[in-house]
Each structure stands twice: as C-alpha cells, then as structure tokens.
Amino acid sequence: MGDPGVNLLYRWPTAAKFGSRVPKEKFYSHGTVSTAVREKFIAEVLRITWAYKLAESTINLAGSEAVPEIQVFEIDAKSNDVSDQVLTAIDKAIPFPLIFEVNRGQGDTKSIRMVASHKQLGTGAPKLSAYYSTSWQPAHTARQPLPAAITLPTLYTAILDPLTPVATRPGEDMSDVVARLETVRKLEREISALERKLRTEPQLNRKIELRRALKTKQSELAVLVEK
Structure with a gap:
C-alpha cells in the first residue's frame, strides 16, 4: 500500500x-x-x-x-x-x-x-x-x-x-520512479531488521553500532521520500 x-x-x-x-x-x-x-x-x-x-x-x-x-x-x-x-x-x-x-x-x-x-x-x-x-x-x-x-x-x-511515498523529480520518467520506490522498500526492510536486532542485542558496544547503522539508513530513507 x-x-x-x-x-x-x-x-x-x-x-x-x-x-x-x-x-x-x-x-x-x-x-x-x-x-x-x-x-x-x-x-x-x-x-x-x-x-x-x-x-x-x-x-x-x-x-x-x-x-x-x-x-x-x-x-x-x-x-x-x-x-x-x-x-x-x-x-x-x-x-x-x-x-x-x-x-x-x-x-x-x-x-x-x-x-x-x-x-x-x-x-x-x-x-x-x-x-x-x-x-x-x-x-x-x-x-x-x-x-x-x-x-x-x-x-x-x-x-x-x-x-x-516518493515525489517525481523534474525530468524523471516512470522507470526512475520505480527504481527509487524499490530502493525505499529495501531500506524499509533493512530498518525493520535493524530495529528488531537493537531490541534484542544485550551488548552495549554492539547496540551503539546498530544505532549508528539505523540512523544512517533512516537518513537515506528520509532523502528518498522527501516530497
């Protein structure tokens, strides 16, 4: 959806x-x-x-x-x-x-x-x-x-x-939009996986790494879905 x-x-x-x-x-x-x-x-x-x-x-x-x-x-x-x-x-x-x-x-x-x-x-x-x-x-x-x-x-x-969830950019055709939508879905899956790992990870240093990775993925997603 x-x-x-x-x-x-x-x-x-x-x-x-x-x-x-x-x-x-x-x-x-x-x-x-x-x-x-x-x-x-x-x-x-x-x-x-x-x-x-x-x-x-x-x-x-x-x-x-x-x-x-x-x-x-x-x-x-x-x-x-x-x-x-x-x-x-x-x-x-x-x-x-x-x-x-x-x-x-x-x-x-x-x-x-x-x-x-x-x-x-x-x-x-x-x-x-x-x-x-x-x-x-x-x-x-x-x-x-x-x-x-x-x-x-x-x-x-x-x-x-x-x-x-993504806006069409000037000069883009349908294949560009579809490619960006596929990237959005991939990032959403990766973010969900990182969030699950973060909830269950007992080690503090590993939690810090996971948080950093999560923040990077969330920033990438924000750029793609910016309307």
Whole structure:
C-alpha cells in the first residue's frame, strides 16, 4: 500500500467514459493465475467495470510506447476489500497502465479507495511496482480535476504522484520512479531488521553500532521520500 493518509479521488473526463462490464472469469481463467488467486477473485470480487479510457482519441493527449493509454477500472468488492493479488492478475492481463477504484459497501455507507501500481510496459510481461492506495473515502467525496498535463505519460505520473511515498523529480520518467520506490522498500526492510536486532542485542558496544547503522539508513530513507 501507499500513503494511507491521502484523501483523493479524481473527476474522470466525461469524454473518456467507457462503462463496459468485464467478466471476472476472463482474468482468473487465465493460464498463469494460480488456484489461490482464482479463489480470491471468487471470494472478493462482485463486479469489474472498465470505467474510463484516457487516450488521445478521448482526451486529446498524445500517448507513448510506455503509456499508450490509461485505463480506469472500478471493482466492486463483495465485502471489505480486494487484495493486491487480484489487482496484479488484472494488471498483468491488460497491456495498458491501470488505475483502480475499489468500492465497498452500499448506499450511505459506500466508500472508495483509489489504488495503482507504477506499471512499466516492455517487450515481455509488464513490470509492476508495489500497489499504492489512498485511504477509504465516502462515495460522495468531492472529486478533484485531473492534474494539468500535456501528454499521457506526464498525466500518468501526475495521477500517481500523490499516492506514492516518493515525489517525481523534474525530468524523471516512470522507470526512475520505480527504481527509487524499490530502493525505499529495501531500506524499509533493512530498518525493520535493524530495529528488531537493537531490541534484542544485550551488548552495549554492539547496540551503539546498530544505532549508528539505523540512523544512517533512516537518513537515506528520509532523502528518498522527501516530497
């Protein structure tokens, strides 16, 4: 997940409305989907709707090989949420960057979270980062206009930017952001391991070494996630 403190839903352009229901069987009957993931589809997913198609033909922004179009998928959850394994299976089956809106509840209790992975298209299977999400928000939350952008790749980066723990820097493309996100996750794992060792280390001199190492890693992380 990303920064769970973010409250944000976008107002998708009317011209980009697609509104086509996609049978979930299309995804979990795919040969590469494991039995466990298929069971998650059945248990967690009520409905999948291909809601919006952001493309040159719909919003007049030029695409690229990396971001030819951006698709927005709405997923209605059967109960509390939809797991990342389900999102991954859908992401891998669709050859475009995807933004998900997951819906749960009904009527006044209905809430939505927006979630996405930084997706890199290439010659093989698409490369996905971890999934980053907003917090759950009431369905009636006021939606924000899309970020200003002159191409689909810049729009894609700007849509995802508030969700991720790192800010996109001037001149960076998606692969740079993904590489930095991977470094962040690696540092977070190393910091957790050092914190565990520090709690159980009985020797004072070793504790001092561990604290020093921990402080260094925390400083490296702070530089990477500075917005």
